[in-house]
Amino acid sequence: MTGIQETWLRCADPRPAAGRRLVCFPHAGGSAAFYRDWGRHLPDLEVHAVSYPGRAERIEEEPRTDLRRLARDIADALEPLADRPLLLFGHSMGAVVALETARELQARGVAPAHLYASGSRDAPLPEPEEDDDADEDEESLTARLLHLGGTDPELAHDPLFRELVLPYLRADGQMFRSHARSFRPLPRLDCPVTSIVGDADPDADRRPWSELTTGTFRERIVPGGDHFYLISDPPYALLLRDSRDRPTS
Numbered sequence: 001m002t003g004i005q006e007t008w009l010r011c012a013d014p015r016p017a018a019g020r021r022l023v024c025f026p027h028a029g030g031s032a033a034f035y036r037d038w039g040r041h042l043p044d045l046e047v048h049a050v051s052y053p054g055r056a057e058r059i060e061e062e063p064r065t066d067l068r069r070l071a072r073d074i075a076d077a078l079e080p081l082a083d084r085p086l087l088l089f090g091h092s093m094g095a096v097v098a099l100e101t102a103r104e105l106q107a108r109g110v111a112p113a114h115l116y117a118s119g120s121r122d123a124p125l126p127e128p129e130e131d132d133d134a135d136e137d138e139e140s141l142t143a144r145l146l147h148l149g150g151t152d153p154e155l156a157h158d159p160l161f162r163e164l165v166l167p168y169l170r171a172d173g174q175m176f177r178s179h180a181r182s183f184r185p186l187p188r189l190d191c192p193v194t195s196i197v198g199d200a201d202p203d204a205d206r207r208p209w210s211e212l213t214t215g216t217f218r219e220r221i222v223p224g225g226d227h228f229y230l231i232s233d234p235p236y237a238l239l240l241r242d243s244r245d246r247p248t249s
Contacts, residue, residue, distance in 0.1 A: 002080065004076055004077045005077045005080065005081070007051070007058075007077070008050060008051055008073065008074055008076075008077035009023075009032075009048045009049070009050060009051065009077055009078075010032040010033075010036075010048065010049045010050075010051055011039070011046065011047065011048045011049075012036055012037075012039050012047070012049075013039030013040060013046070013047060014046060015039075015043075015045070015046040016046075018044060018045055018046040018084070019044065019084065019085070019243070020044070020045055020046070020084055020085045020086070020087055020113065020243050021045065021046045021047075021048060021081055021084050021085070021086050021087065022038075022042065022045040022046070022047045022048070022087045022089060022239065022243075023048045023049075023050065023078060023086055023087065023088050023089065023098075024038065024047065024048070024049045024050065024089045024090070024091075024094075025050050025074075025088070025089065025090035025091070025094030025095070025097045025098045025101070026049070026050065026052065026091065026094050027091045027092035027093050027094050027119065028092060028093040028094075028169060028172035028173060028176060029165060029168065029169035029172055030091070030094070031051070031052065031055045031056040032049035032050060032051040032052075032056065033049075033056060034049070034091075035047065035049040036049070038234065038236075041234065041236045042236060042239060042240060042243075044240060044243045044244060045087070045239065045240075045243055046084070048081070050074055050094075050097075052064065052070070052168075054167070054168040054171060055164075055165070055168045059164065063167065063168040063171035063172065063175075064171070064175060065171060065174055065175045065178065066175065066178075067096065067097060067100060067175050067176065067178070067179040068100050068179070070097060070100075070175070071097055071100035071101040071103070071104050072104050074097070074101045074104075075101050075104040075105050075108065075110075078101070078105060078110075079105065079108060079110055082105070082110040085112075085113035086105070086110075086112045086113060087112065087113055087114045087115075087116070087239070087242070087243070088101065088102055088112050088114070088115045088116065089116040089118065089239070090115075090116070090117060090118065091118040091119045091230060092118070092119035092120065092205055092227070093172060093176045093205070094118075095116075095117035095118060095119065095120045095195075095205060095207070096120075096176065096179065096205070096207070098115055098116075098117070099115065099117070099189075099207075099212065100179075102115050102189055102191065103187055103189065106187070106189060106190060106191075107187070111189075111190050111191055112189075112191050113191060113192075114191055114192050114193075114194065114242060115189060115191055115192070115193045115194070115213075116193075116194050116195075116196060116235075116239070117193065117194070117195040117196070117205075117207065117209055118195075118196045118197075118230060118235070119196070119197065119198075119201065119203075119204055119205060119227055119228075119229075119230075120195050120197060120204055120205040120206070120207050120209070121195060121197040121201075121204045121205070121206055121207075121219065122195050122207070122208065122209045122210050122217070122219050123206040123207070123208065124206065124208055125180070125183060125206060125207065125208065126206050128177060128180040128181040138162055138166055141166050141169055141170060142156050142157065142162060142166070185208065185211060185212060188211075188212055188213055188214050189212060189213040189214070189215060190213070190214055190215055191213065191215050192213070192215040192216045192217070192218075193209050193210075193212065193213045193215060193216075193217050193218075194217075194218050194219070194220060194238070194242075195207075195209050195217075195218075195219045195220070196219075196220045196222065196229075196230075196235055196238070197219065197220075197221060197222065197225070198221075198222045198224070198225020198226050198227065198229040199221050199222065199223055199224065199225060200224055200225060200226050201225060201226050201227045201229070202227075203227045204227065220235070220238065222235075
């Protein structure tokens with residue numbers, strides 16, 4: 001891998017013979033480690049997880065506040081990997097980063113093979129939220145983190161954890177809300193799009209996914225799933241079926 005790929009991507013299980021690559025985009029406050037074990041369960045795919053600035057190995061860097069710039073930088077790292085078809089999977093905020101990355105790749109003539117928008121439902125956009133995270137105190141940020149799920153409550157109240165995680169959680173929230181205020185329905189993607197959402201998820205992002213692509217669209221509902229359904233029920237079977245059913249060239 002080149003320097004830019006080593007900076008932006010983590011691949012725990014390289015598979016030179018895999019027909020396709022799956023690129024996973026973390027949620028707000030998340031890191032590439034969230035997808036560390038996915039490669040073991042997806043033998044037909046080479047799994048890469050995106051490493052955002054400001055966390056984990058990149059903790060010394062400033063978190064990004066411009067989502068489209070973030071997507072352009074990720075596209076720079078992914079473009080050389082397009083010798084094999086790219087499947088993009090993003091959860092929650094990560095679905096929107098994946099969308100903008102897919103748009104950037106498509107503009108460069110590198111059309112993704114599929115986009116999976118997890119933790120997001122097909123629906124009209126809500127009114128943008130006020131960007132008040134800059135003034136949100138630690139307790140409020142921690143409460144919001146726990147409300148969404150996916151974080152151990154004991155860990156969330158650990159002072160070191162909060163010192164490390166809350167700054168980039170706040171930055172992610174600001175970036176996401178800023179993007180929502182300027183969201184554009186165009187350009188449309190050409191690839192298929194699948195949204196995946198728990199039927200018990202009141203916090204799912206809303207995005208008119210069916211209108212954001214000229215390709216096919218479908219929505220998969222996870223029975224009993226909350227916002228972090230994919231911790232207990234990762235969509236491995238769906239991803240494997242798609243990678244096997246669709247041609248690789």
